[in-house]
Amino acid sequence: MLDYKPNIVLSSGEYNVIGSRPIRHDGADKVTGRAQYGVDVSLPGMLHGRILRSPHAHARIKSIDTSKAEAAPGVYAVVTSADWDQPTGKVEDLAEGAMHNLRFLSNNILAHEKVVYKGHAVAAVAATNLHVAEQALALIDVEYEVLPVVLGFRDAMKDGATLVHERLHTLSNPGLRAGGYKSDDDKSDGTNVANQFEFKLGDIEEGFKQADIIIEKETNTSPVHQGYIEPHTGTAQWQNDGSLTIWSSTQGHFNVRDLMSRLLDLPVSKIKVMPMEIGGGFGAKGIVYSEPVAALLAKKSGKPVRVTMTRTEVFESSGPTSGTNIKIKIGATKDGKLVAAEARLIYEAGGFPGSPVPGGCNCIFSPYDIPNAYLEGIDVLVNRPKAAAYRAPGAQAAAFAMETVMDELAETLGMDPIELRLLNCAKEGTRRATGPLMPKVGFIETLEAAKNHPHYSAPITGPNRGRGVASGFWGNGTGPASAMAIVNADGTVALVEGSMDLSGTRVAFAQQLAEVLGIAVEDVKPTVGDTESIGFTSNSGGSGATFKSGWAVYEAGQEVKRQMIERAAKIWEIPVEDVEYEGGVLQHKMDTELKLTFRQLAARQNATGGPITGSAGVNPGGAGPCLATHIVDVEVDPETGKVEVLRYTAIQDAGKAIHPAYVEGQLQGGAVQGIGWALNEEYYFNDQGHMMNSSFLDYRMPTSLDLPMIDTVIVEVPNPAHPFGVRGTGEVCIVPPLAALSNAIHAATGVRVNQLPMTPGTILDTIWEKEGK
Amino acid sequence: MPDVWIPTIMQKLTGGIQVVQVEGSTVRQIINNLEVLYPGTKARLYDPEEDELLPGVAAIVDGDVTQLGLLEKVNEDSEVHFLPAIGGGS
Numbered sequence: 001m002l003d004y005k006p007n008i009v010l011s012s013g014e015y016n017v018i019g020s021r022p023i024r025h026d027g028a029d030k031v032t033g034r035a036q037y038g039v040d041v042s043l044p045g046m047l048h049g050r051i052l053r054s055p056h057a058h059a060r061i062k063s064i065d066t067s068k069a070e071a072a073p074g075v076y077a078v079v080t081s082a083d084w085d086q087p088t089g090k091v092e093d094l095a096e097g098a099m100h101n102l103r104f105l106s107n108n109i110l111a112h113e114k115v116v117y118k119g120h121a122v123a124a125v126a127a128t129n130l131h132v133a134e135q136a137l138a139l140i141d142v143e144y145e146v147l148p149v150v151l152g153f154r155d156a157m158k159d160g161a162t163l164v165h166e167r168l169h170t171l172s173n174p175g176l177r178a179g180g181y182k183s184d185d186d187k188s189d190g191t192n193v194a195n196q197f198e199f200k201l202g203d204i205e206e207g208f209k210q211a212d213i214i215i216e217k218e219t220n221t222s223p224v225h226q227g228y229i230e231p232h233t234g235t236a237q238w239q240n241d242g243s244l245t246i247w248s249s250t251q252g253h254f255n256v257r258d259l260m261s262r263l264l265d266l267p268v269s270k271i272k273v274m275p276m277e278i279g280g281g282f283g284a285k286g287i288v289y290s291e292p293v294a295a296l297l298a299k300k301s302g303k304p305v306r307v308t309m310t311r312t313e314v315f316e317s318s319g320p321t322s323g324t325n326i327k328i329k330i331g332a333t334k335d336g337k338l339v340a341a342e343a344r345l346i347y348e349a350g351g352f353p354g355s356p357v358p359g360g361c362n363c364i365f366s367p368y369d370i371p372n373a374y375l376e377g378i379d380v381l382v383n384r385p386k387a388a389a390y391r392a393p394g395a396q397a398a399a400f401a402m403e404t405v406m407d408e409l410a411e412t413l414g415m416d417p418i419e420l421r422l423l424n425c426a427k428e429g430t431r432r433a434t435g436p437l438m439p440k441v442g443f444i445e446t447l448e449a450a451k452n453h454p455h456y457s458a459p460i461t462g463p464n465r466g467r468g469v470a471s472g473f474w475g476n477g478t479g480p481a482s483a484m485a486i487v488n489a490d491g492t493v494a495l496v497e498g499s500m501d502l503s504g505t506r507v508a509f510a511q512q513l514a515e516v517l518g519i520a521v522e523d524v525k526p527t528v529g530d531t532e533s534i535g536f537t538s539n540s541g542g543s544g545a546t547f548k549s550g551w552a553v554y555e556a557g558q559e560v561k562r563q564m565i566e567r568a569a570k571i572w573e574i575p576v577e578d579v580e581y582e583g584g585v586l587q588h589k590m591d592t593e594l595k596l597t598f599r600q601l602a603a604r605q606n607a608t609g610g611p612i613t614g615s616a617g618v619n620p621g622g623a624g625p626c627l628a629t630h631i632v633d634v635e636v637d638p639e640t641g642k643v644e645v646l647r648y649t650a651i652q653d654a655g656k657a658i659h660p661a662y663v664e665g666q667l668q669g670g671a672v673q674g675i676g677w678a679l680n681e682e683y684y685f686n687d688q689g690h691m692m693n694s695s696f697l698d699y700r701m702p703t704s705l706d707l708p709m710i711d712t713v714i715v716e717v718p719n720p721a722h723p724f725g726v727r728g729t730g731e732v733c734i735v736p737p738l739a740a741l742s743n744a745i746h747a748a749t750g751v752r753v754n755q756l757p758m759t760p761g762t763i764l765d766t767i768w769e770k771e772g773k
Numbered sequence: 774m775p776d777v778w779i780p781t782i783m784q785k786l787t788g789g790i791q792v793v794q795v796e797g798s799t800v801r802q803i804i805n806n807l808e809v810l811y812p813g814t815k816a817r818l819y820d821p822e823e824d825e826l827l828p829g830v831a832a833i834v835d836g837d838v839t840q841l842g843l844l845e846k847v848n849e850d851s852e853v854h855f856l857p858a859i860g861g862g863s
Binding site: 199200435620621622721 | 781835
């Protein structure tokens with residue numbers, strides 16, 4: 001029996017619909033199997049595509065002979081990178097900081113000249129069914145010149161290292177994650193370092209001189225995968241007029257359209273992208289893999305083609321997050337005040353530039369007020385799959401380093417770890433290590449909630465048990481967004497918006513519209529529009545969807561409200577200023593007998609001037625950063641090193657939780673993914689760069705049987721830049737768990753494990769090393 | 774005048790100075806006037822082909838990443854940073 005509340009909302013404002021927990025509009029379809037995902041697309045005459053992938057982690061492609069495959073019965077098309085133009089190496093900004101070097105992007109989709117990781121796509125076949133396509137792959141003859149592999153940052157950064165790309169140019173701008181290409185006449189030495197940059201604040205040397213205590217450490221983390229259930233899938237169909245329709249399970253169908261436009265040199269007006277339901281993305285479905293290949297095959301075959309990855313392909317050929325190495329040093333006074341901090345973050349990007357090291361640098365020191373700071377970020381190439389975004393990209397490994405150092409500092413000082421964080425926590429006006437001032441955030445409130453939670457004061461009983469605490473920061477994102485509200489004659493409202501629904505955003509948008517209009521959320525029918533049905537909307541990423549599309553919905557609702565007031569004024573023959581709109585009822589300000597409900601007026605819309613629709617396109621600033629603090633209790637088996645998570649509480653500022661159950665779901669999901677990252681998950685590569693555990697049998701993610709219920713506390717410190725105070729909540733919840741687990745394991749065993757995952761073997765090795773065994 | 778924080782990588786163009794005061798009421802004017810004071814800075818921030826900030830550069834005005842880029846208003850007491858545009862995940 002619980003003696004505490006498992007899920008708490010420390011609410012800061014009361015609304016009618018916002019803050020309630022309605023059943024999601026798409027729920028019934030999803031639990032009954034009616035919802036249409038990418039693999040549910042089936043078109044007349046549709047072919048099935050399969051991709052031939054490199055068996056080598058690094059090799060030059062000397063020749064590709066597709067003739068036998070092309071001649072095979074049931075095969076309609078075979079494509080390679082020769083079937084499209086090679087784009088320039090120019091970096092393009094495709095909204096929301098999604099920079100793409102199209103040459104690298106194109107070469108990752110279909111290898112050109114070289115393969116740079118095992119599983120790299122080389123050619124593709126479209127055939128009548130998957131088996132025929134699979135057999136045809138075996139008929140493609142690829143001649144490789146196998147090259148030495150470079151698998152880790154240490155080897156990759158050595159002088160004379162094997163080069164993943166001979167023409168790579170080192171950039172020095174953290175914004176250019178996409179990497180640069182040397183010009184043909186640039187004969188300078190090659191490198192695997194795609195980007196190297198730094199941030200400085202104050203005087204780092206002087207800062208460390210002021211320190212009474214200095215803590216240093218080095219951490220390492222392995223690549224891990226997002227583990228979304230639904231593999232990447234894309235279907236393409238060309239029309240007779242040369243236009244292209246794509247069906248995609250993606251985090252941004254407009255981004256898919258724009259990328260396809262550039263890759264295929266086709267105007268955006270010729271491409272329509274249909275958004276399918278998405279079975280998880282976590283950042284990694286903001287890019288294209290299958291869609292361009294399906295489009296090339298469809299063009300060559302003259303038939304619609306679907307290309308779907310297998311689970312092994314998802315592991316080997318999509319984008320895990322980076323392996324990382326971080327050297328960190330912090331200095332504090334004997335009272336616990338931080339005076340200086342420096343860190344060198346090296347993130348492995350895989351076979352093409354673009355690790356999330358800028359995100360790591362952006363987040364590592366941001367929870368704290370540190371007057372003197374130095375950060376160096378390095379993006380380095382290795383012969384592994386190209387890294388993709390994963391929920392708060394870059395921040396998790398950074399927090400693993402910083403938050404374990406903070407725990408060591410608290411231990412050294414004999415301070416409570418939450419008190420240490422409260423003493424140093426960032427608040428509105430704190431200057432961040434990267435320069436800008438912190439806007440209003442709820443870190444103090446989050447830490448206070450953690451300190452006051454019954455979990456934190458509960459005694460830890462039993463041997464080999466310990467408690468850990470850690471915090472985390474994520475800046476959150478925003479971008480352009482669109483929404484359209486269409487009033488139906490029966491008083492319901494059709495809401496079309498452009499953000500892909502990853503996590504229940506449809507109901508969150510419906511709630512915001514219902515709140516504005518004073519109607520029931522069940523009377524709003526939300527849908528995600530395709531790229532020809534709604535205005536441009538940037539990716540559902542950066543935890544920005546509920547913020548930015550919520551803004552668009554709010555504005556669309558205001559437009560509906562304005563038109564409703566006009567219609568009531570027309571009916572009553574009074575000035576619009578004399579009509580008030582409150583709680584879904586329009587009434588005369590002076591003659592309160594004159595009333596019309598939303599539903600009554602909706603029925604009269606055509607007779608009073610025509611259909612009522614409200615639409616809005618916005619690009620709001622002020623997404624508002626988010627901070628979280630997690631508490632975890634563990635027991636470590638001293639014989640086996642196995643860690644059991646006994647109790648876990650995730651506390652986070654949500655600004656305003658539109659639908660608290662879905663915010664709680666985010667907190668729980670982020671914590672669980674972080675626990676998997678901390679304890680189990682890891683890409684195992686052999687010395688040839690082959691992933692050896694590319695199935696869910698061997699790549700161990702936590703299941704519900706492994707973990708206790710994750711308790712949550714939603715703290716609400718409203719974001720002043722949103723009409724309802726929303727902050728993004730989907731990412732920061734994965735930032736603290738890695739360090740929280742490490743700190744708890746230290747409390748249980750007395751050893752600090754500085755590399756992930758903290759498997760039983762790693763923990764035993766660390767214990768034995770301390771004991772001199 | 775607004776305070777403009779110079780990215781570390783560009784501080785060699787400002788003689789190592791991290792914060793400079795630059796006249797201007799929009800981000801565009803700030804960049805143009807910064808170029809007058811410290812030649813070479815504009816090419817690190819501005820894409821003349823697209824008439825936009827360079828890909829990967831975000832302008833932060835008073836703590837917020839501006840969504841208007843060059844068109845963003847800047848007040849007399851504003852603080853302007855040019856930092857990487859960092860994308861998100863879920």
